[in-house]
Amino acid sequence: MSETPMLLIGFLQAQNCTNLPASWRHPDSRTDFLSAEYYREIARILERGKFHMAFFDDRLAMPDRYGDDHQHTVEYGIRCVKLDPVVVLMTMAMATDRLGVGSTCSTTYYEPFHVARMFATLDQMTAGRAAWNVVTSLNDGEALNMGRASAPAHDERYDRADEFMEIVLGHWQSWADDALIVDKVSGRFADASKVARLDYAGQFLQSRGPFTVPRTPQGQPVVIQAGQSGRGRRFAGRWAEVVFTSAPTLDSARAGYAAVRAEVGAAGRDPDNVKICNLVMPVTGVSRAEAEDKMAVLTRLPLEVDQLSLLSESLNFDFSRKGLDEPMSDEELAGLTGQHTHRDRTIALSGKSNPTARDFLKITGRGTVDQAVVGGPREIADHLESYIASGACDGFVVAATHVPGAYADFVQHVVPELQRRGLFHQDYEGPTLRENLGLATPSVVRG
Numbered sequence: 001m002s003e004t005p006m007l008l009i010g011f012l013q014a015q016n017c018t019n020l021p022a023s024w025r026h027p028d029s030r031t032d033f034l035s036a037e038y039y040r041e042i043a044r045i046l047e048r049g050k051f052h053m054a055f056f057d058d059r060l061a062m063p064d065r066y067g068d069d070h071q072h073t074v075e076y077g078i079r080c081v082k083l084d085p086v087v088v089l090m091t092m093a094m095a096t097d098r099l100g101v102g103s104t105c106s107t108t109y110y111e112p113f114h115v116a117r118m119f120a121t122l123d124q125m126t127a128g129r130a131a132w133n134v135v136t137s138l139n140d141g142e143a144l145n146m147g148r149a150s151a152p153a154h155d156e157r158y159d160r161a162d163e164f165m166e167i168v169l170g171h172w173q174s175w176a177d178d179a180l181i182v183d184k185v186s187g188r189f190a191d192a193s194k195v196a197r198l199d200y201a202g203q204f205l206q207s208r209g210p211f212t213v214p215r216t217p218q219g220q221p222v223v224i225q226a227g228q229s230g231r232g233r234r235f236a237g238r239w240a241e242v243v244f245t246s247a248p249t250l251d252s253a254r255a256g257y258a259a260v261r262a263e264v265g266a267a268g269r270d271p272d273n274v275k276i277c278n279l280v281m282p283v284t285g286v287s288r289a290e291a292e293d294k295m296a297v298l299t300r301l302p303l304e305v306d307q308l309s310l311l312s313e314s315l316n317f318d319f320s321r322k323g324l325d326e327p328m329s330d331e332e333l334a335g336l337t338g339q340h341t342h343r344d345r346t347i348a349l350s351g352k353s354n355p356t357a358r359d360f361l362k363i364t365g366r367g368t369v370d371q372a373v374v375g376g377p378r379e380i381a382d383h384l385e386s387y388i389a390s391g392a393c394d395g396f397v398v399a400a401t402h403v404p405g406a407y408a409d410f411v412q413h414v415v416p417e418l419q420r421r422g423l424f425h426q427d428y429e430g431p432t433l434r435e436n437l438g439l440a441t442p443s444v445v446r447g
């Protein structure tokens, strides 16, 4: 386990709700999610709580796999608004000084040069606080929005993503640290011997260069990844500096932690240089009783259609074609091209080789607060501490039941308790995200 104190990352959505679709119906949810001030307020709360990073997930489509239609999505507000997260991140970065800012971006639907330039620019504009969550995207809605007929097959997405990473990192490392001169007297702007051209030609992708953004204050943006299938973990082992996991129990988190670290080692990298953060959704207050009262409000919010819609989205399968208690066929299970983790976990935990839609709903908990951790400051801190102490993760991706209230509660009640126990830092270690995460700043020396 790493020496760095527990890492905390806010799991944000640039949309009308948190990743709990029902959150917009919560009495305390702010509704001005189309305003910069909404996101700035969340950023200020996270920075007050010394969170390491505000991180945005992303999808390039609203959930419309269920019934092959978007009407229910829009009517019930099931994550149907999605702003461009990198643009939103800039507004948050301008309202903060130390908070890291990370966003998801797809390797399947963008060009690597574009992604390399966007995140390098974000890193320059935030003085070294940027991170990129690498995803390969999941479903046909995204494919159709981006001019393709369907999502590519699961493992092929990762094969292509390997080349994508070679290009992005290649470009990020094409300017030496000291390439810029900017000497008005000699007239030399930069040392040409210190700016290389990539000239990359792979099986799937090509990119020439030279890259147009010099090295950034933290060397290059931090790379995050959340692949959880065998192929996804292999990819994370090769590339990720921060890994997100969503293990629902301590035992599965420990197994996942060991598996990701083994993949990092197998890729010839030091597992201690990769930080693994597990998903948690806390419901807290001044006491356990207050947290339980809050949970009672929350459990009344989700609708079954929220769950079915999100599950159809992430598995890339239309659950409206099946009865809730009708077993999935072998062909249907084998043909799922979305998140394989949900499929594999449901088969394992239901004990059925052909689970039903209801099994999927129950075991994945998509769209509900079933997997929330409820308690006062001590109980929540105990929960987080038990994961860190038993080698299940290095930190947490903290999901919110509603915003900004859930983060305000966590920062007011839980963060001081974690700090009192010496589990969480009292202040930021430095100006860059790498310093705060305990990651080395990579260096490019040339010439």
Ligand SMILES: Cc1cc2nc3c(=O)[nH]c(=O)nc-3n(C[C@H](O)[C@H](O)[C@H](O)COP(=O)(O)O)c2cc1C
Pocket (backbone or CB within 6 Å): 011, 056, 057, 058, 059, 104, 134, 135, 136, 137, 138, 225, 226, 227, 228, 229, 230, 231, 232, 233, 244, 245, 246, 279, 338, 339, 340, 341, 397
């Ligand atoms: C905390 C967390 C955040 C994620 N955010 C996104 C996201 O924003 N967009 C996305 O398409 N997938 C996201 N994923 C899904 C992963 O990228 C990955 O596809 C998923 O965990 C399944 O693993 P696999 O691709 O190896 O099958 C996220 C996963 C986790 C655990």
